[in-house]
Amino acid sequence: MKSDINLTSLHLREWAEFLLHVSAVGEFRDKVGRHEFSFGLPGGEELNVAADTPDQLAKKVMAELADTLVSPPVVSEHSRKGNCSAAAIQGGPEETMTKHSDDQASTQTSKTYTKAKKVTVGVSSNRAMYDMVASAAEKHGMSAADMARQLVEQSLERFYTEVDEQSPRQLFEKYEERLRSYGEKSYQWMARLDADLGLDIKLAAQEFKKSASQMVGYFVAEGLAQQVECQSTDVADKQMREALDATEPFIGVRAKALAESVGLGKQRGLMNQVLGGAVLAPRRLLDALSRKLGVTADSLRKAFEFRFFDSTAPAFKAPDGSPTVCLQAKTWEVGVKALQLPADEEQKLLALGD
Numbered sequence: 001m002k003s004d005i006n007l008t009s010l011h012l013r014e015w016a017e018f019l020l021h022v023s024a025v026g027e028f029r030d031k032v033g034r035h036e037f038s039f040g041l042p043g044g045e046e047l048n049v050a051a052d053t054p055d056q057l058a059k060k061v062m063a064e065l066a067d068t069l070v071s072p073p074v075v076s077e078h079s080r081k082g083n084c085s086a087a088a089i090q091g092g093p094e095e096t097m098t099k100h101s102d103d104q105a106s107t108q109t110s111k112t113y114t115k116a117k118k119v120t121v122g123v124s125s126n127r128a129m130y131d132m133v134a135s136a137a138e139k140h141g142m143s144a145a146d147m148a149r150q151l152v153e154q155s156l157e158r159f160y161t162e163v164d165e166q167s168p169r170q171l172f173e174k175y176e177e178r179l180r181s182y183g184e185k186s187y188q189w190m191a192r193l194d195a196d197l198g199l200d201i202k203l204a205a206q207e208f209k210k211s212a213s214q215m216v217g218y219f220v221a222e223g224l225a226q227q228v229e230c231q232s233t234d235v236a237d238k239q240m241r242e243a244l245d246a247t248e249p250f251i252g253v254r255a256k257a258l259a260e261s262v263g264l265g266k267q268r269g270l271m272n273q274v275l276g277g278a279v280l281a282p283r284r285l286l287d288a289l290s291r292k293l294g295v296t297a298d299s300l301r302k303a304f305e306f307r308f309f310d311s312t313a314p315a316f317k318a319p320d321g322s323p324t325v326c327l328q329a330k331t332w333e334v335g336v337k338a339l340q341l342p343a344d345e346e347q348k349l350l351a352l353g354d
Contacts, residue, residue: 018072019062026061028120030145030190037061041068054122054190119198121191123217126183132224148191150328151223152216156200157280157331158226159219168208175218178225191216227309239296243303246293247275262288263352270339270349277308279335282353305329 026039035057037049049064051057065072123130130144137147162171179185193201193216201219205212250258251272259271262285273279281289281304286297293300308329330338332353336346 014072019065022061022065028190028192029143030192035190054188118192119195119201121193121198121201121212121216123189123191123213123220124185125179125187125189125217125221126185127187129179129182129221129224130187130189132182133220136224136227145190145192147328148216148220149193149197151227152191152193152201152219153197153331154226154280154328155219155222156197156204158222159204161283172208172210172218175222178221179217182221191220226305237302239299240302240306243293243295243299244307246295247289247300247303251275258289258292261292264349265345267339267349270335273330273335274304275307277304277306277329279330280332282332284352285332 022039026037029036029038035051035054037047037057039047039061041047047061047064047068049057049060051060133148133151134144137144140147159171198212201212201215204210205215208215210218253268255271255275256266256268259265259267264271264285270279274281274285281301283297286300289300290297333350336349336353339346339349341349
């Protein structure tokens with residue numbers, strides 16, 4: 001009898017390991033009122049499941065796998081370690097990290113293995129806020145998950161600038177007010193973040209005694225508010241108009257001279273991206289531009305944001321020469337690293353953001 005029990009428990013453990021593997025490498029997508037999942041099966045087919053809620057999706061995925069597979073495929077040792085690492089970093093049921101194996105055998109088993117690892121954070125808000133994210137995403141031809149991720153990244157950058165200038169308590173009161181403006185929290189949805197961004201969110205949450213879920217909800221609400229404010233900014237604002245007028249002559253070829261005068265060397269392209277709002281200027285650069293052009297740093301920031309959001313699809317040249325459309329402003333670090341400069345030049349530019 002003991003051996004029979006062990007035999008049964010072995011199968012359960014195999015299914016448990018496989019389900020952990022599926023949760024780590026499967027592709028999860030969220031749309032308005034719909035949650036979807038895709039996973040490459042061993043035979044080369046793809047399992048696609050959709051449901052109204054994450055809980056229903058999980059149950060349907062397990063049921064579909066049980067119906068499709070006679071027994072769970074063996075998970076390689078390499079993948080098993082990756083799955084366990086992903087589970088170890090989880091902060092609770094709201095936060096899960098997705099890891100993707102680069103193991104050769106795993107890659108052949110599922111096409112999702114090669115996708116970049118993501119951190120999934122549960123968010124509680126009014127449905128209206130999620131619908132606004134989805135609407136903004138649709139307008140820009142992207143997924144709601146990508147839009148939420150970019151809103152969080154942009155707001156995190158702004159957060160660390162503002163937290164040096166005002167008390168964290170005031171900031172979080174503002175964020176909470178933004179979140180409450182959509183109504184009572186009654187809708188649960190998932191935000192998928194890049195691994196580095198997810199780690200930054202967790203560190204910020206720990207530092208300010210908040211949950212990752214709260215931080216993401218705050219940053220999405222703040223990012224949406226900033227979009228609305230930028231799009232509805234009155235160009236007649238005197239200081240911002242002065243900043244627009246002061247920077248306009250330098251857009252294009254003359255950006256090289258401006259870049260050299262404010263410590264960017266010969267990086268004309270980077271200067272143009274800053275002037276156009278595609279790359280967020282760090283405080284040191286804003287101060288240098290302020291001294292050079294005779295306008296306030298705050299008016300320059302507003303001018304760059306206005307110029308960026310005033311364009312329906314602002315396009316800039318990528319480092320490889322191919323055109324790319326920027327739907328959200330890049331952080332200073334991302335903008336600098338995209339130039340692929342020699343290490344010493346890159347570090348000099350990155351130091352402006354310290």
